[in-house]
Amino acid sequence: MARTVGSHGPKTTEAIRKAGLKLIYRHGYEAMSLRQLAAEVGIQVGSLYNHISTKQDLLFDLIRAHMEALLLELDRALAIVGDPVTLLRAFVSFHVTYHIVRKREVFIAYSELRSLDPNHYEDIVAMRRRYESRLIAILEDGCRHHMFEVQDCRVAAYGILAMLTGVCTWFRPNGRLSRETVIEIYSQQVISGLRPAGD
Amino acid sequence: MARTVGSHGPKTTEAIRKAGLKLIYRHGYEAMSLRQLAAEVGIQVGSLYNHISTKQDLLFDLIRAHMEALLLELDRALAIVGDPVTLLRAFVSFHVTYHIVRKREVFIAYSELRSLDPNHYEDIVAMRRRYESRLIAILEDGCRHHMFEVQDCRVAAYGILAMLTGVCTWFRPNGRLSRETVIEIYSQQVISGLRPAGD
Amino acid sequence: MARTVGSHGPKTTEAIRKAGLKLIYRHGYEAMSLRQLAAEVGIQVGSLYNHISTKQDLLFDLIRAHMEALLLELDRALAIVGDPVTLLRAFVSFHVTYHIVRKREVFIAYSELRSLDPNHYEDIVAMRRRYESRLIAILEDGCRHHMFEVQDCRVAAYGILAMLTGVCTWFRPNGRLSRETVIEIYSQQVISGLRPAGD
Amino acid sequence: MARTVGSHGPKTTEAIRKAGLKLIYRHGYEAMSLRQLAAEVGIQVGSLYNHISTKQDLLFDLIRAHMEALLLELDRALAIVGDPVTLLRAFVSFHVTYHIVRKREVFIAYSELRSLDPNHYEDIVAMRRRYESRLIAILEDGCRHHMFEVQDCRVAAYGILAMLTGVCTWFRPNGRLSRETVIEIYSQQVISGLRPAGD
DNA sequence: CATGAATGAGGCTTCATTCAT
DNA sequence: GATGAATGAAGCCTCATTCAT
Structure with missing residues (x-):
């Protein structure tokens, strides 16, 4: 009397991760119930456990996967030759882009x-x-x-990261400003902020 | 951890707000249970309802009170005469100070x-x-x-706010940098970031 | 919208213990569900937790209470003056009586x-x-x-205890044999079994 | 703890029975899950159903097989010529031996x-x-x-059975007393317990 | 014959909330 | 104003079982 409808096969795991990402982003981890998650995927609650071992593990999995991808892609983005300003531009561009494209992963992480x-x-x-x-x-x-x-590179870095990360709070893909424009604005603002006094 | 002797009289309401602030900051609204809250205050769960109408209302109350205070104190901080740079310095100073002092209110808001x-x-x-x-x-x-x-004042403002707000994530009262130093660093970075190209 | 029917007041705790005893005796601890238990008591499942902290704790509580009573009453039963045979008779009488009267507690213990x-x-x-x-x-x-x-007092004691305890498996209050008769039979059998060879 | 390489071929059924015996003995039927059982055998849960029809049927199968063997071997043990005392000795010897050797089957039965x-x-x-x-x-x-x-042969028999069966609760193969010694002690105690008053 | 993924029921426990005392 | 006991819904998770592959 088992299995009449719902998701099948090895794709279910991926569907769960996707739905989990969406629901955690929208409601928060604590507020997302496995009932909701299962409903979103189209399976029974118990069936989730064929794919995840725990609600907590799903969260960790999503965040870890995101962090690994983030670090890997940063490596790629910074694998260029150039002076610190060039590298900083590359960093800003990469960070903003990634935080816009992977908005939800970034947020829950x-x-x-x-x-x-x-x-x-x-x-x-x-x-x-x-x-x-x-x-x-x-x-x-x-x-x-x-x-x-700068007086303190660590503090400066924290400030820059906060500023850039804030983008994913308000940026809208089809909004007034394009992604390129935002990168341009923030690159300018960041680099200006670090310029030696006399420049 | 909790008060062993129960809270009494009109002070209980305030104790609940304080404990609520602490617990929501630490665990999040969803993750904080009214049982925990009551235990922290030193009363029974049912007694909470002599002081709050709903868990949701407690949250709203805390956030609204914070926002009202924030706006009121901002008014005071900006009630000075000066050019935009002076006002911007005042804003940075106020924002950072408030976000350090009222770290928890800010965070949950x-x-x-x-x-x-x-x-x-x-x-x-x-x-x-x-x-x-x-x-x-x-x-x-x-x-x-x-x-x-700046190309876009709104975007610039969002960036600045994010940068400054980030302070309450890492600032430690007795850490390496004093509040004044952090304000100085960020004022500098913010104002530099807005300087016209030639300056 | 709370509380419309069901058990009230401090008697509920006792009702839960009683029902727990009955159901654990009948179905076993693992097989007894808290749904069943709550239904037997006439309250909602969640309400159980106003009186017990855990299913496991209920079990421990029942068994511990039984063991304490058993030890206490044994003390009373053996607080007599007499030779070993007399004491042994007293033990048999007490053990059988208690195991008949508290059949369920004994069994689950x-x-x-x-x-x-x-x-x-x-x-x-x-x-x-x-x-x-x-x-x-x-x-x-x-x-x-x-x-x-006897060759070995411990082994002999284990044998006697097993024999006497077995009574609660088959004894029926209104069966063919009265409690007194059973005690008489077993006293006889036990004491005979320990007689020195020549007697 | 479980076999890491899966069980294959016609031996799997026997492995399941063996593992079932072990786990039911240790945790009880209700407390043993088919997941545990499958893990112990080294197969997946679903695969169990190629060998058993139901958890309940496995239990019945184990108990029935035990009872059949018990009856069969009792027949053999009592297929001797002798007076009632001799037969009783044979019974005691058989029962104790069987209950020590097949401790787990006996217990779950x-x-x-x-x-x-x-x-x-x-x-x-x-x-x-x-x-x-x-x-x-x-x-x-x-x-x-x-x-x-004896006043009542049935009651006397129940007492003897309980006493002898108790052995499997405390007997340890390499303990202080050998199996033979235990049999000797209990034979003595049982037969003495039945002696006519004057003997 | 084994597997892995599905089912639906049910497990224990906690939740916010209510209310008579 | 505080308490303790109640409610009903919901929480996460495990269960025995089924079945296409």
């Missing part, structure tokens, strides 16, 4: 950090630090070459 | 927006817009006087 | 031992050992006075 | 009776009665020949 188990939390925070350190390194290099002038 | 009922949500978003518009106005005034040069 | 958490398990086993040691002491005393003759 | 479907239950109880009747017959024969003196 920030906002649901506190919903992670302690161990999972540590893993993700470590990955996030690796990401931040790439920007800090660029700023430090720029300071060494007197192209930037 | 952002992160729990989505937990608000639609009506409540609209109310709060309207207040937030009033706040943002004060910064946008400063930037627009600065552009008119050619003290700033 | 044996059969659900394995359903106890490790810690709870240890507690109960320790109590059971104290009970057994009372019988062993009687046998040892009897051997010292040459009124009994 | 008692403790999981209540987990059997009504029909299955009746079948097993009938077999158990056949077993008990063999002992009762010996006692009755002994009484007729004035070698035993």
Whole structure:
């Protein structure tokens, strides 16, 4: 008397991840129920457990996958030759683009950090630090070459990251400003903000 | 962890608000149960309802009170005479200070927006817009006087707000940098970022 | 919209214990669902948790209470002056009576031992050992006075306990044999079994 | 803990029976899940159904097989010529030996009776009665020949069975007492318990 | 014969809320 | 104003079982 309708086969796992991403983004991890998730996927609640081991594990999985992709693609984006300003432009461009395109992954990776188990939390925070350190390194290099002038590279980096990340809060794909324009505006604002006093 | 002797008299309501703030900040609105809240206050669950009408109402109450205070104090902070740069400095100083001092209120006013009922949500978003518009106005005034040069004042403002707000994520009261230093760094970075190209 | 029917007041806790005893006896701890239990009591499932903290705790509570009563009443039953035979008769009489009257408590205290958490398990086993040691002491005393003759008092005691405890498996209050008769039969059989060879 | 390489071929059915015996003995029928069972065997849950028709049927199968073997081997053990005392000794020896060697089968055949479907239950109880009747017959024969003196042969038999069966609760193969010694002790205790008053 | 994915029922437990005392 | 006990819904998760591949 089993199985009459619903999702089948190995695609179900991917459907669950997709639906989980959507619902966690919209309602938050705590507020998303597995009932909702199952309904979104079109299967019974119990069937979820053929694909995930735990609600918590689904969250971790989504965030970890995102962080891994983020780090990998950052590597690619920064695999260029150029002075610190050029690298900083590349960073801004990459960060904004990624945060617009992967808006939901990015959002939950920030906002649901506190919903992670302690161990999972540590893993993700470590990955996030690796990401931040790439920007800090660029700023430090720029300071060494007197192209930037900042009191504290770490604080400056945090400010830049917050500014750029904020984009995914308000950016609308078909809104007034194109992605390229936003990148241009923020590149300008960021680089100006770091210019040595006399320039 | 909780008070062992129960809270009494008219102070209980305030104790509930305080405990609610703490717990929502730490665990999130969805994840905080009224049991936890009552335990933190040192009363029984049922007794909460002598002071709040609903869990949702407690949340709204906390956020609204915060937004009202924020707007009121911003008015005071900007009630000075000066050019746009001076006003912008005042804004940065106020925003950073407030976001450091009222870290928890600020955080939940952002992160729990989505937990608000639609009506409540609209109310709060309207207040937030009033706040943002004060910064946008400063930037627009600065552009008119050619003290700033930005393609889009709204986008610039969003960037600045995100950068400054990010402070409450990493700032530690007794950390490496004092509040004044952070304000100085960010004022510099923000104003530099808006300078006309030639300056 | 709360509370319209069902059990009220402080009597509910006792009703839950009683119903729990009945259902665990009948179906076993694992097989008894809290749905059943709540239905038997006449309340909603969730309401159980105003009175018990856990299904496991209910089980432990029932067994511990039984063991405590058992030990206490054994003390009373053996608080007499007499030779080992007299004491043994008193033990048999007490054990059989208690195991007939508290048939259900006795049964689950044996059969659900394995359903106890490790810690709870240890507690109960320790109590059971104290009970057994009372019988062993009687046998040892009897051997010292040459009124009994057994190769191994512990093994003999285990045999006696098993025999007597078996009563609660088949005894029926209004059956062919009265309680007194059963006690008489078993006293005879037990004491004969321990007689020195020559007697 | 489980076999890492899956069980194959016609031996799987036997592996399931063996694992079922072990797990039901350890956790009880209700508490054993088919997931556990499959893991113990080293196959997937669904694969169990190629070998058993139902969890309930597995239980019945194990118990029935045990009872059949028990009755068959009792027949062999009592296929001797001798007076009632000799036969009783043979019974005690057989019962204790079997209950020590087949400890787990014996245990679940008692403790999981209540987990059997009504029909299955009746079948097993009938077999158990056949077993008990063999002992009762010996006692009755002994009484007729004035070698035993008991008020009620059935009750005496129940007591003896309980005593002997208790052995499988505490007997340890390499413990203080050998199997032979235990048999000797209990034979002595049982037969003494039935001696006519004057002997 | 084994697998993996599905089902629907049900497991224990917690939830926000109500209300008589 | 506080309490404790009630409600009904919902939480996550596991269950035995089925069946296409």
